[in-house]
Amino acid sequence: MTQYAMVIDLQKCVGCGACALACKTENNTALRRHGQTHNFADYQHETSGKFPKVKYMTRPVLCNHCTDAPCVEACPVTPKAMYKTADGITMHDDARCIGCRACQDACPYSSEEVKVGETSVISYNQEGEPYETFYTNKAALIPGITTNGAEVAAKTDNPPHRTRYNHPSYDDVRRSNITEKCIFCDHRLKKGELPYCVVSCPASARIFGDRNDPNSEVAKLLKKHKATVLKPEEGTKPNVFYIRDYSVRS
Numbered sequence: 001m002t003q004y005a006m007v008i009d010l011q012k013c014v015g016c017g018a019c020a021l022a023c024k025t026e027n028n029t030a031l032r033r034h035g036q037t038h039n040f041a042d043y044q045h046e047t048s049g050k051f052p053k054v055k056y057m058t059r060p061v062l063c064n065h066c067t068d069a070p071c072v073e074a075c076p077v078t079p080k081a082m083y084k085t086a087d088g089i090t091m092h093d094d095a096r097c098i099g100c101r102a103c104q105d106a107c108p109y110s111s112e113e114v115k116v117g118e119t120s121v122i123s124y125n126q127e128g129e130p131y132e133t134f135y136t137n138k139a140a141l142i143p144g145i146t147t148n149g150a151e152v153a154a155k156t157d158n159p160p161h162r163t164r165y166n167h168p169s170y171d172d173v174r175r176s177n178i179t180e181k182c183i184f185c186d187h188r189l190k191k192g193e194l195p196y197c198v199v200s201c202p203a204s205a206r207i208f209g210d211r212n213d214p215n216s217e218v219a220k221l222l223k224k225h226k227a228t229v230l231k232p233e234e235g236t237k238p239n240v241f242y243i244r245d246y247s248v249r250s
Contacts (some may be wrong), residue, residue, distance in 0.1 A: 003067075003239065004184055006198070007221045008060055009022050011244035012205035015043060015058030022200030026185060028173045029123070036074040038123045039180035043195050048090065057246055060206075062197075063121055063182040064109055064230065064238035065090045076107035080096050082179075087210075088239060093169045097178035099124070106181060108234045122181045125174050135160040173187040184208070211239065 023029070023041035025236055030038045043058040069090045075082040081096035084101050103122055110121040123125050139151040165172050167187040174180045185195035192200070198206045209218035221227075226242040232238075 001086065001088075001212065002210045003212045004065070004189075005088070005218050005222075005239040005241065006062075006065075006195075006208070007207040007218050007227070007241045007243055009205045009207070009221075009243050010057065010059065010246050012203040013058060013060060013201075013246065014203065015045070016202065017043075018200050019197035019206060021058060022196045023182070024026040025033065026188075029180075030125070038125075040123070040180075054177035061109070061121065062240060063090060064236065064240045065182075065184065067239065068235065070106040070108065070234075070236060071103035075090055076100060085186075089186055090181075091169055091183055091186065092180060094171055094174050094178055094180070094223070095169075099179065101179060104156035108236065114150070117173055122179050125176055125178055125180050150209040165219055190212070196231055201222075 020039055020043070021042045024039065028038055029040060032064065042061050044061055046053060046057045047078040049055045056220050065088060067088070069084065072080060072084055072090065077096050077098060081093050083091055083093065084089050093236065101124055104124065107122050119178060126243060130223045135149050135153045140146050140148045144164055163172060165187040170183065194208055198208045207217050207221060209216035211222060215218055221243060222241060227241040227243050
């Protein structure tokens with residue numbers, strides 16, 4: 001059976017942020033609100049060693065689409081709002097979600113222990129808006145002197161937009177008071193397209209495919225390199241893998 005997976009080549013990744021921006025554009029996730037990040041694609045930044053022997057690493061993080069997903073087990077809804085698909089994606093059904101956040105509490109990758117900075121992994125949508133209110137605000141900053149955000153956005157060639165798509169389990173803009181996360185852009189997969197973060201990476205550091213297909217690039221990379229996963233001791237069997245290293249050529 002198909003098991004979708006993502007391989008992230010840390011030797012190629014330079015932390016440019018293209019994947020995170022692409023993800024926000026494709027999935028209409030909100031900017032920072034209420035002191036919380038809201039990113040399906042996020043980062044861990046680590047500096048180790050002592051000058052002059054210092055090592056720096058940027059590690060992209062996202063939902064690990066675990067084979068044994070604690071978030072699925074913790075979801076109290078029947079049928080579950082968080083569930084596994086036949087092709088191995090950890091999927092979220094917006095209509096079923098009651099916003100209890102049990103999935104967040106159960107996910108070992110959303111805990112403070114694993115965060116460096118503020119990685120999201122599973123986010124809680126307090127406001128179902130695809131962009132900041134500035135772009136729809138019709139009030140002038142200085143009445144009679146300055147224009148307003150909505151007018152400026154309307155006059156640009158590429159104003160803040162909403163990427164529209166259809167999917168049986170989730171909406172292009174999720175409603176308020178539910179959890180949401182990376183779903184490997186399943187709405188794109190159903191059209192034969194790759195996740196948008198993969199397409200947008202200028203260094204081709206993200207590779208996506210069926211790890212059970214020996215002819216897939218993902219399977220070949222996992223066979224060629226010694227891959228690592230986040231927190232293997234949790235026994236969740238992640239399907240996001242990391243190969244190589246930014247500071248060491250191999």
